[in-house]
Structures are given as structure tokens and as C-alpha cells.
Amino acid sequence: MASENENEISGAPAHPRPPRPSTITIGNHKLKPSTLMMGYGFDPELSEGSLKPPIFLTSTFVFESAAAGKRFFEGVTGRRPGGAEGLIYSRFNGPNQEILEDRLSVWEEADDALAFSSGMSAIATLLLTFVRPGDVIVHTGPLYAATETLIAKILGQFGVSWLDFPSGASREEIDAVVASAKAKGRVALIYLESPANPTNQLVDVEAVRAARDAAFGESERPPIAIDNTFLGPLWAKPLAHGADLSVYSLTKYAGGHSDLVAGGLVGKQKLIDQVRTMRNTIGTICDPNTAWMLLRSLETLELRMSKAGENAAQVCAFLREHPKVEKVGYLGFLEDGSRQADIYRRHCTGAGSTFSLYLKGGEKEAFAFLDALQIAHLAVSLGGTETLASAPAAMTHLSVPDDRKALLGITPNLVRISIGVEDADDLIADFANALQAV
Numbered sequence: 001m002a003s004e005n006e007n008e009i010s011g012a013p014a015h016p017r018p019p020r021p022s023t024i025t026i027g028n029h030k031l032k033p034s035t036l037m038m039g040y041g042f043d044p045e046l047s048e049g050s051l052k053p054p055i056f057l058t059s060t061f062v063f064e065s066a067a068a069g070k071r072f073f074e075g076v077t078g079r080r081p082g083g084a085e086g087l088i089y090s091r092f093n094g095p096n097q098e099i100l101e102d103r104l105s106v107w108e109e110a111d112d113a114l115a116f117s118s119g120m121s122a123i124a125t126l127l128l129t130f131v132r133p134g135d136v137i138v139h140t141g142p143l144y145a146a147t148e149t150l151i152a153k154i155l156g157q158f159g160v161s162w163l164d165f166p167s168g169a170s171r172e173e174i175d176a177v178v179a180s181a182k183a184k185g186r187v188a189l190i191y192l193e194s195p196a197n198p199t200n201q202l203v204d205v206e207a208v209r210a211a212r213d214a215a216f217g218e219s220e221r222p223p224i225a226i227d228n229t230f231l232g233p234l235w236a237k238p239l240a241h242g243a244d245l246s247v248y249s250l251t252k253y254a255g256g257h258s259d260l261v262a263g264g265l266v267g268k269q270k271l272i273d274q275v276r277t278m279r280n281t282i283g284t285i286c287d288p289n290t291a292w293m294l295l296r297s298l299e300t301l302e303l304r305m306s307k308a309g310e311n312a313a314q315v316c317a318f319l320r321e322h323p324k325v326e327k328v329g330y331l332g333f334l335e336d337g338s339r340q341a342d343i344y345r346r347h348c349t350g351a352g353s354t355f356s357l358y359l360k361g362g363e364k365e366a367f368a369f370l371d372a373l374q375i376a377h378l379a380v381s382l383g384g385t386e387t388l389a390s391a392p393a394a395m396t397h398l399s400v401p402d403d404r405k406a407l408l409g410i411t412p413n414l415v416r417i418s419i420g421v422e423d424a425d426d427l428i429a430d431f432a433n434a435l436q437a438v
């Protein structure tokens with residue numbers, strides 16, 4: 001039917017209404033994240049009834065009027081509180097990334113979330129937001145190698161220093177390091193990684209929070225950020241235990257198919273808004289296609305992680321009893337009554353699917369095992385549908401000095417394994433066969 005105004009296409013208003021709020025409860029029943037991943041934050045009516053969000057490949061967005069454009073800019077630049085009321089430019093945000101951010105927030109019941117082009121760009125943007133020359137960063141050790149490089153070598157060039165405490169540290173040890181850091185300069189950030197890569201040591205987030213709150217007055221408290229890549233968002237939710245921000249390499253379990261690189265940050269509104277301003281400036285947002293792939297991935301996150309976790313429990317039980325195996329560093333095997341077991345009980349709901357296998361012998365035995373695998377792939381990374389195995393001492397941690405490697409237990413006989421969603425018996429057959437080659 002022809003429109004009264006010949007310049008209008010019937011039924012397609014140029015500037016539709018805002019998206020309808022998604023259903024999050026039915027009566028008193030609160031919907032679970034695995035249900036919300038199917039549709040939360042997306043209103044099909046705004047996209048021709050499309051069940052799935054289209055990929056919005058555009059670099060910029062058309063304003064309804066000059067006044068609307070001004071209002072959006074007032075929001076995005078902070079002149080008006082509450083953030084941008086609409087989309088402006090794709091370095092700032094886009095529909096796919098916004099839906100992704102809404103869904104990322106769901107898992108940890110965070111105020112808000114931000115999507116990034118990689119885990120490292122999320123971490124770099126976070127650090128750049130809070131750290132100034134002369135500041136001190138307190139962090140757990142060890143950290144993912146690139147994070148350590150970023151803090152020590154790159155921020156070090158700008159007069160930033162750091163102090164660390166071991167991942168499994170007690171409240172007293174944390175207090176002592178925080179006190180030394182305070183004596184050194186303004187503490188800008190407390191940065192944690194749990195479990196640590198590759199030692200698998202868990203951080204007591206509640207103790208860190210108590211130490212931070214005891215050492216700093218409310219107005220000077222540094223945010224607590226934590227890398228939750230290994231157990232999040234299913235098996236660990238550190239925001240519930242006192243962290244302010246939880247950062248993710250979405251490349252791993254969230255993406256889950258080893259086919260994308262992305263990062264995420266979830267947490268307190270005020271802090272997320274500060275990081276968003278930095279992200280808008282430097283352009284570390286992920287692209288719409290990657291955001292769309294992540295939406296696809298999040299639909300099966302709980303399924304995939306649960307199956308990988310069950311597989312890992314079976315595989316680890318087999319490996320632990322094998323005569324050629326010295327030790328299996330798996331969170332499901334923490335010693336009853338130990339401090340790590342206590343942290344695990346308070347902070348985690350599952351042992352994950354990434355663990356350390358120490359073979360009897362050295363590099364020769366580790367390589368023989370890796371070269372004989374037929375289902376598991378010899379590759380670095382983790383959290384994908386397929387099982388991966390690698391030798392950290394010879395690969396990811398090759399450049400770490402030998403004495404530090406020894407301190408962290410990164411020995412030549414260590415094989416890191418990330419279990420996928422294959423059949424558990426097939427994986428056990430693969431590992432049994434590879435162990436025969438050792």
C-alpha cells in the first residue's frame with residue numbers, strides 16, 4: 001500500500017521505539033542465565049521479526065534529528081549523566097555488542113558489561129583507566145604472561161610500579177603486601193587472577209576484599225579486578241565474593257569453539273562507565289561479527305562447560321591412577337582441610353576442565369606423550385569444544401627465567417590440558433594410548 005508521504009516506506013519507521021524489556025521473571029520465578037541466553041536484550045520486532053539478531057555491519061548510526069545527535073553526544077561525553085541514549089558510532093558501540101554486554105552481565109548479576117576485541121585489550125583498557133604515573137598496582141602472582149608484561153614492562157615505562165602476593169596468600173600475607181604498597185605510592189588497582197595460570201592456585205577474594213577495606217578509607221579504595229577466564233562465568237562468580245570488576249578472555253570458555261578472539265569486563269556501574277570512556281577513546285571494542293558469534297556461543301555455555309567439566313573429572317580420575325603419571329594438578333583433587341580446599345568450597349561451584357598433568361620424567365616424556373595424542377590437539381589455549389594439550393615450559397612460558405619457572409612448578413614434565421566436550425571414554429583411550437608411547 002502506498003504511503004501518504006511518498007518518501008516513506010510503508011510499515012518501516014526510520015526511528016523505531018526502544019527495545020521492549022526482556023522477560024526475566026515469570027511470576028515470582030527468576031529465570032536462569034542459561035534460559036536468558038536465548039533472547040535476553042534482543043527485541044525481534046525491531047529487526048523484521050528475525051529470531052536471531054542480524055549482524056549490524058555499519059560504522060556509524062543515523063540521528064533522527066540534530067537535537068537527538070547532540071543529546072546522544074552529551075550522554076557519551078558525560079555532560080549528561082546516564083550515558084548515551086542511542087547509538088552514535090561503531091567505535092563506541094553497536095546493537096550486537098550491546099546485546100552481548102547485556103547477556104554477559106547476566107552470569108555474574110553485574111550492573112553492566114563491556115565487550116572488547118581480546119582478553120588482553122580488556123585488561124589493557126582496564127589498566128589504562130585506573131593507573132597514573134607514580135601509582136602502584138598490587139597483584140597476585142603469577143599472572144597470565146602477557147598481563148605480567150603489560151604491568152611490569154609496559155606500564156613500568158610510565159613510572160608505574162607493582163607489588164605481588166602469591167595467589168594462595170593468607171589474609172596476613174595480603175595485609176603485609178598492601179601495607180608495603182601503600183608506603184610506596186597511591187595504590188591504583190588490586191588485580192587478581194584465579195585460578196592462576198599455570199599453577200591452578202585459587203585466590204581468596206573475600207580475604208582480599210577484607211584487606212582492601214581495612215587498609216583504605218572509602219574515598220581512596222582501589223578497585224579489585226579479577227581475571228575470571230578459567231572458571232567463569234559458570235564455576236566462579238567473584239563479584240559475589242567482593243571483586244568490583246571481573247575480566248574475561250572470551251576467547252576461551254565463553255567463545256568456546258576456538259574460532260574467535262574477544263574479551264569482556266563485568267562489574268560495578270561507576271567503574272564500568274569509567275572504563276567505557278577509555279574504550280570509546282582508544283577503540284578496543286569487539287567487532288559486530290565477533291559479538292554475534294559470542295551470542296551464538298553463550299546459548300550453549302552452560303551445556304558446554306558442564307560437559308567439559310564432567311569429562312575432565314573422569315579423565316583426571318584415570319590419569320591420577322596411571323603408573324607413568326607423577327601428579328595431576330586439578331581443582332577436584334584439593335586436599336581436604338587445606339587452605340586451597342577452603343577457598344574452593346567458598347568460591348567455586350566446579351573444578352573446571354583445565355588442569356596440569358605432571359608425567360614421570362622430563363621434556364622427552366612430555367613430548368612423547370604430546371606427539372602420540374590422536375584426539376587431543378597439540379595447541380595452546382583452552383575452553384574450546386575440542387581437547388587441547390601443550391607443554392608450558394617449552395611453549396607459552398619458554399621465555400620465563402628458569403628460576404621463576406621452577407618456583408611456579410613449570411617443569412619440563414608438565415603438560416597443560418584443556419578438556420573439551422568429546423566422549424570421555426574416547427579421551428581416556430587417547431590418553432592411555434599416548435601414555436604407552438612415553
Ligand SMILES: Cc1ncc(COP(=O)(O)O)c(C=O)c1O
Pocket residue numbers: 118119120121144193197227229230248249250251261262263381
Ligand atoms: C587467564 C588469561 N587471561 C587473559 C588472556 C588473554 O586473552 P586473549 O588471548 O583473548 O587476549 C588469556 C589467554 O590465554 C588467559 O589465559
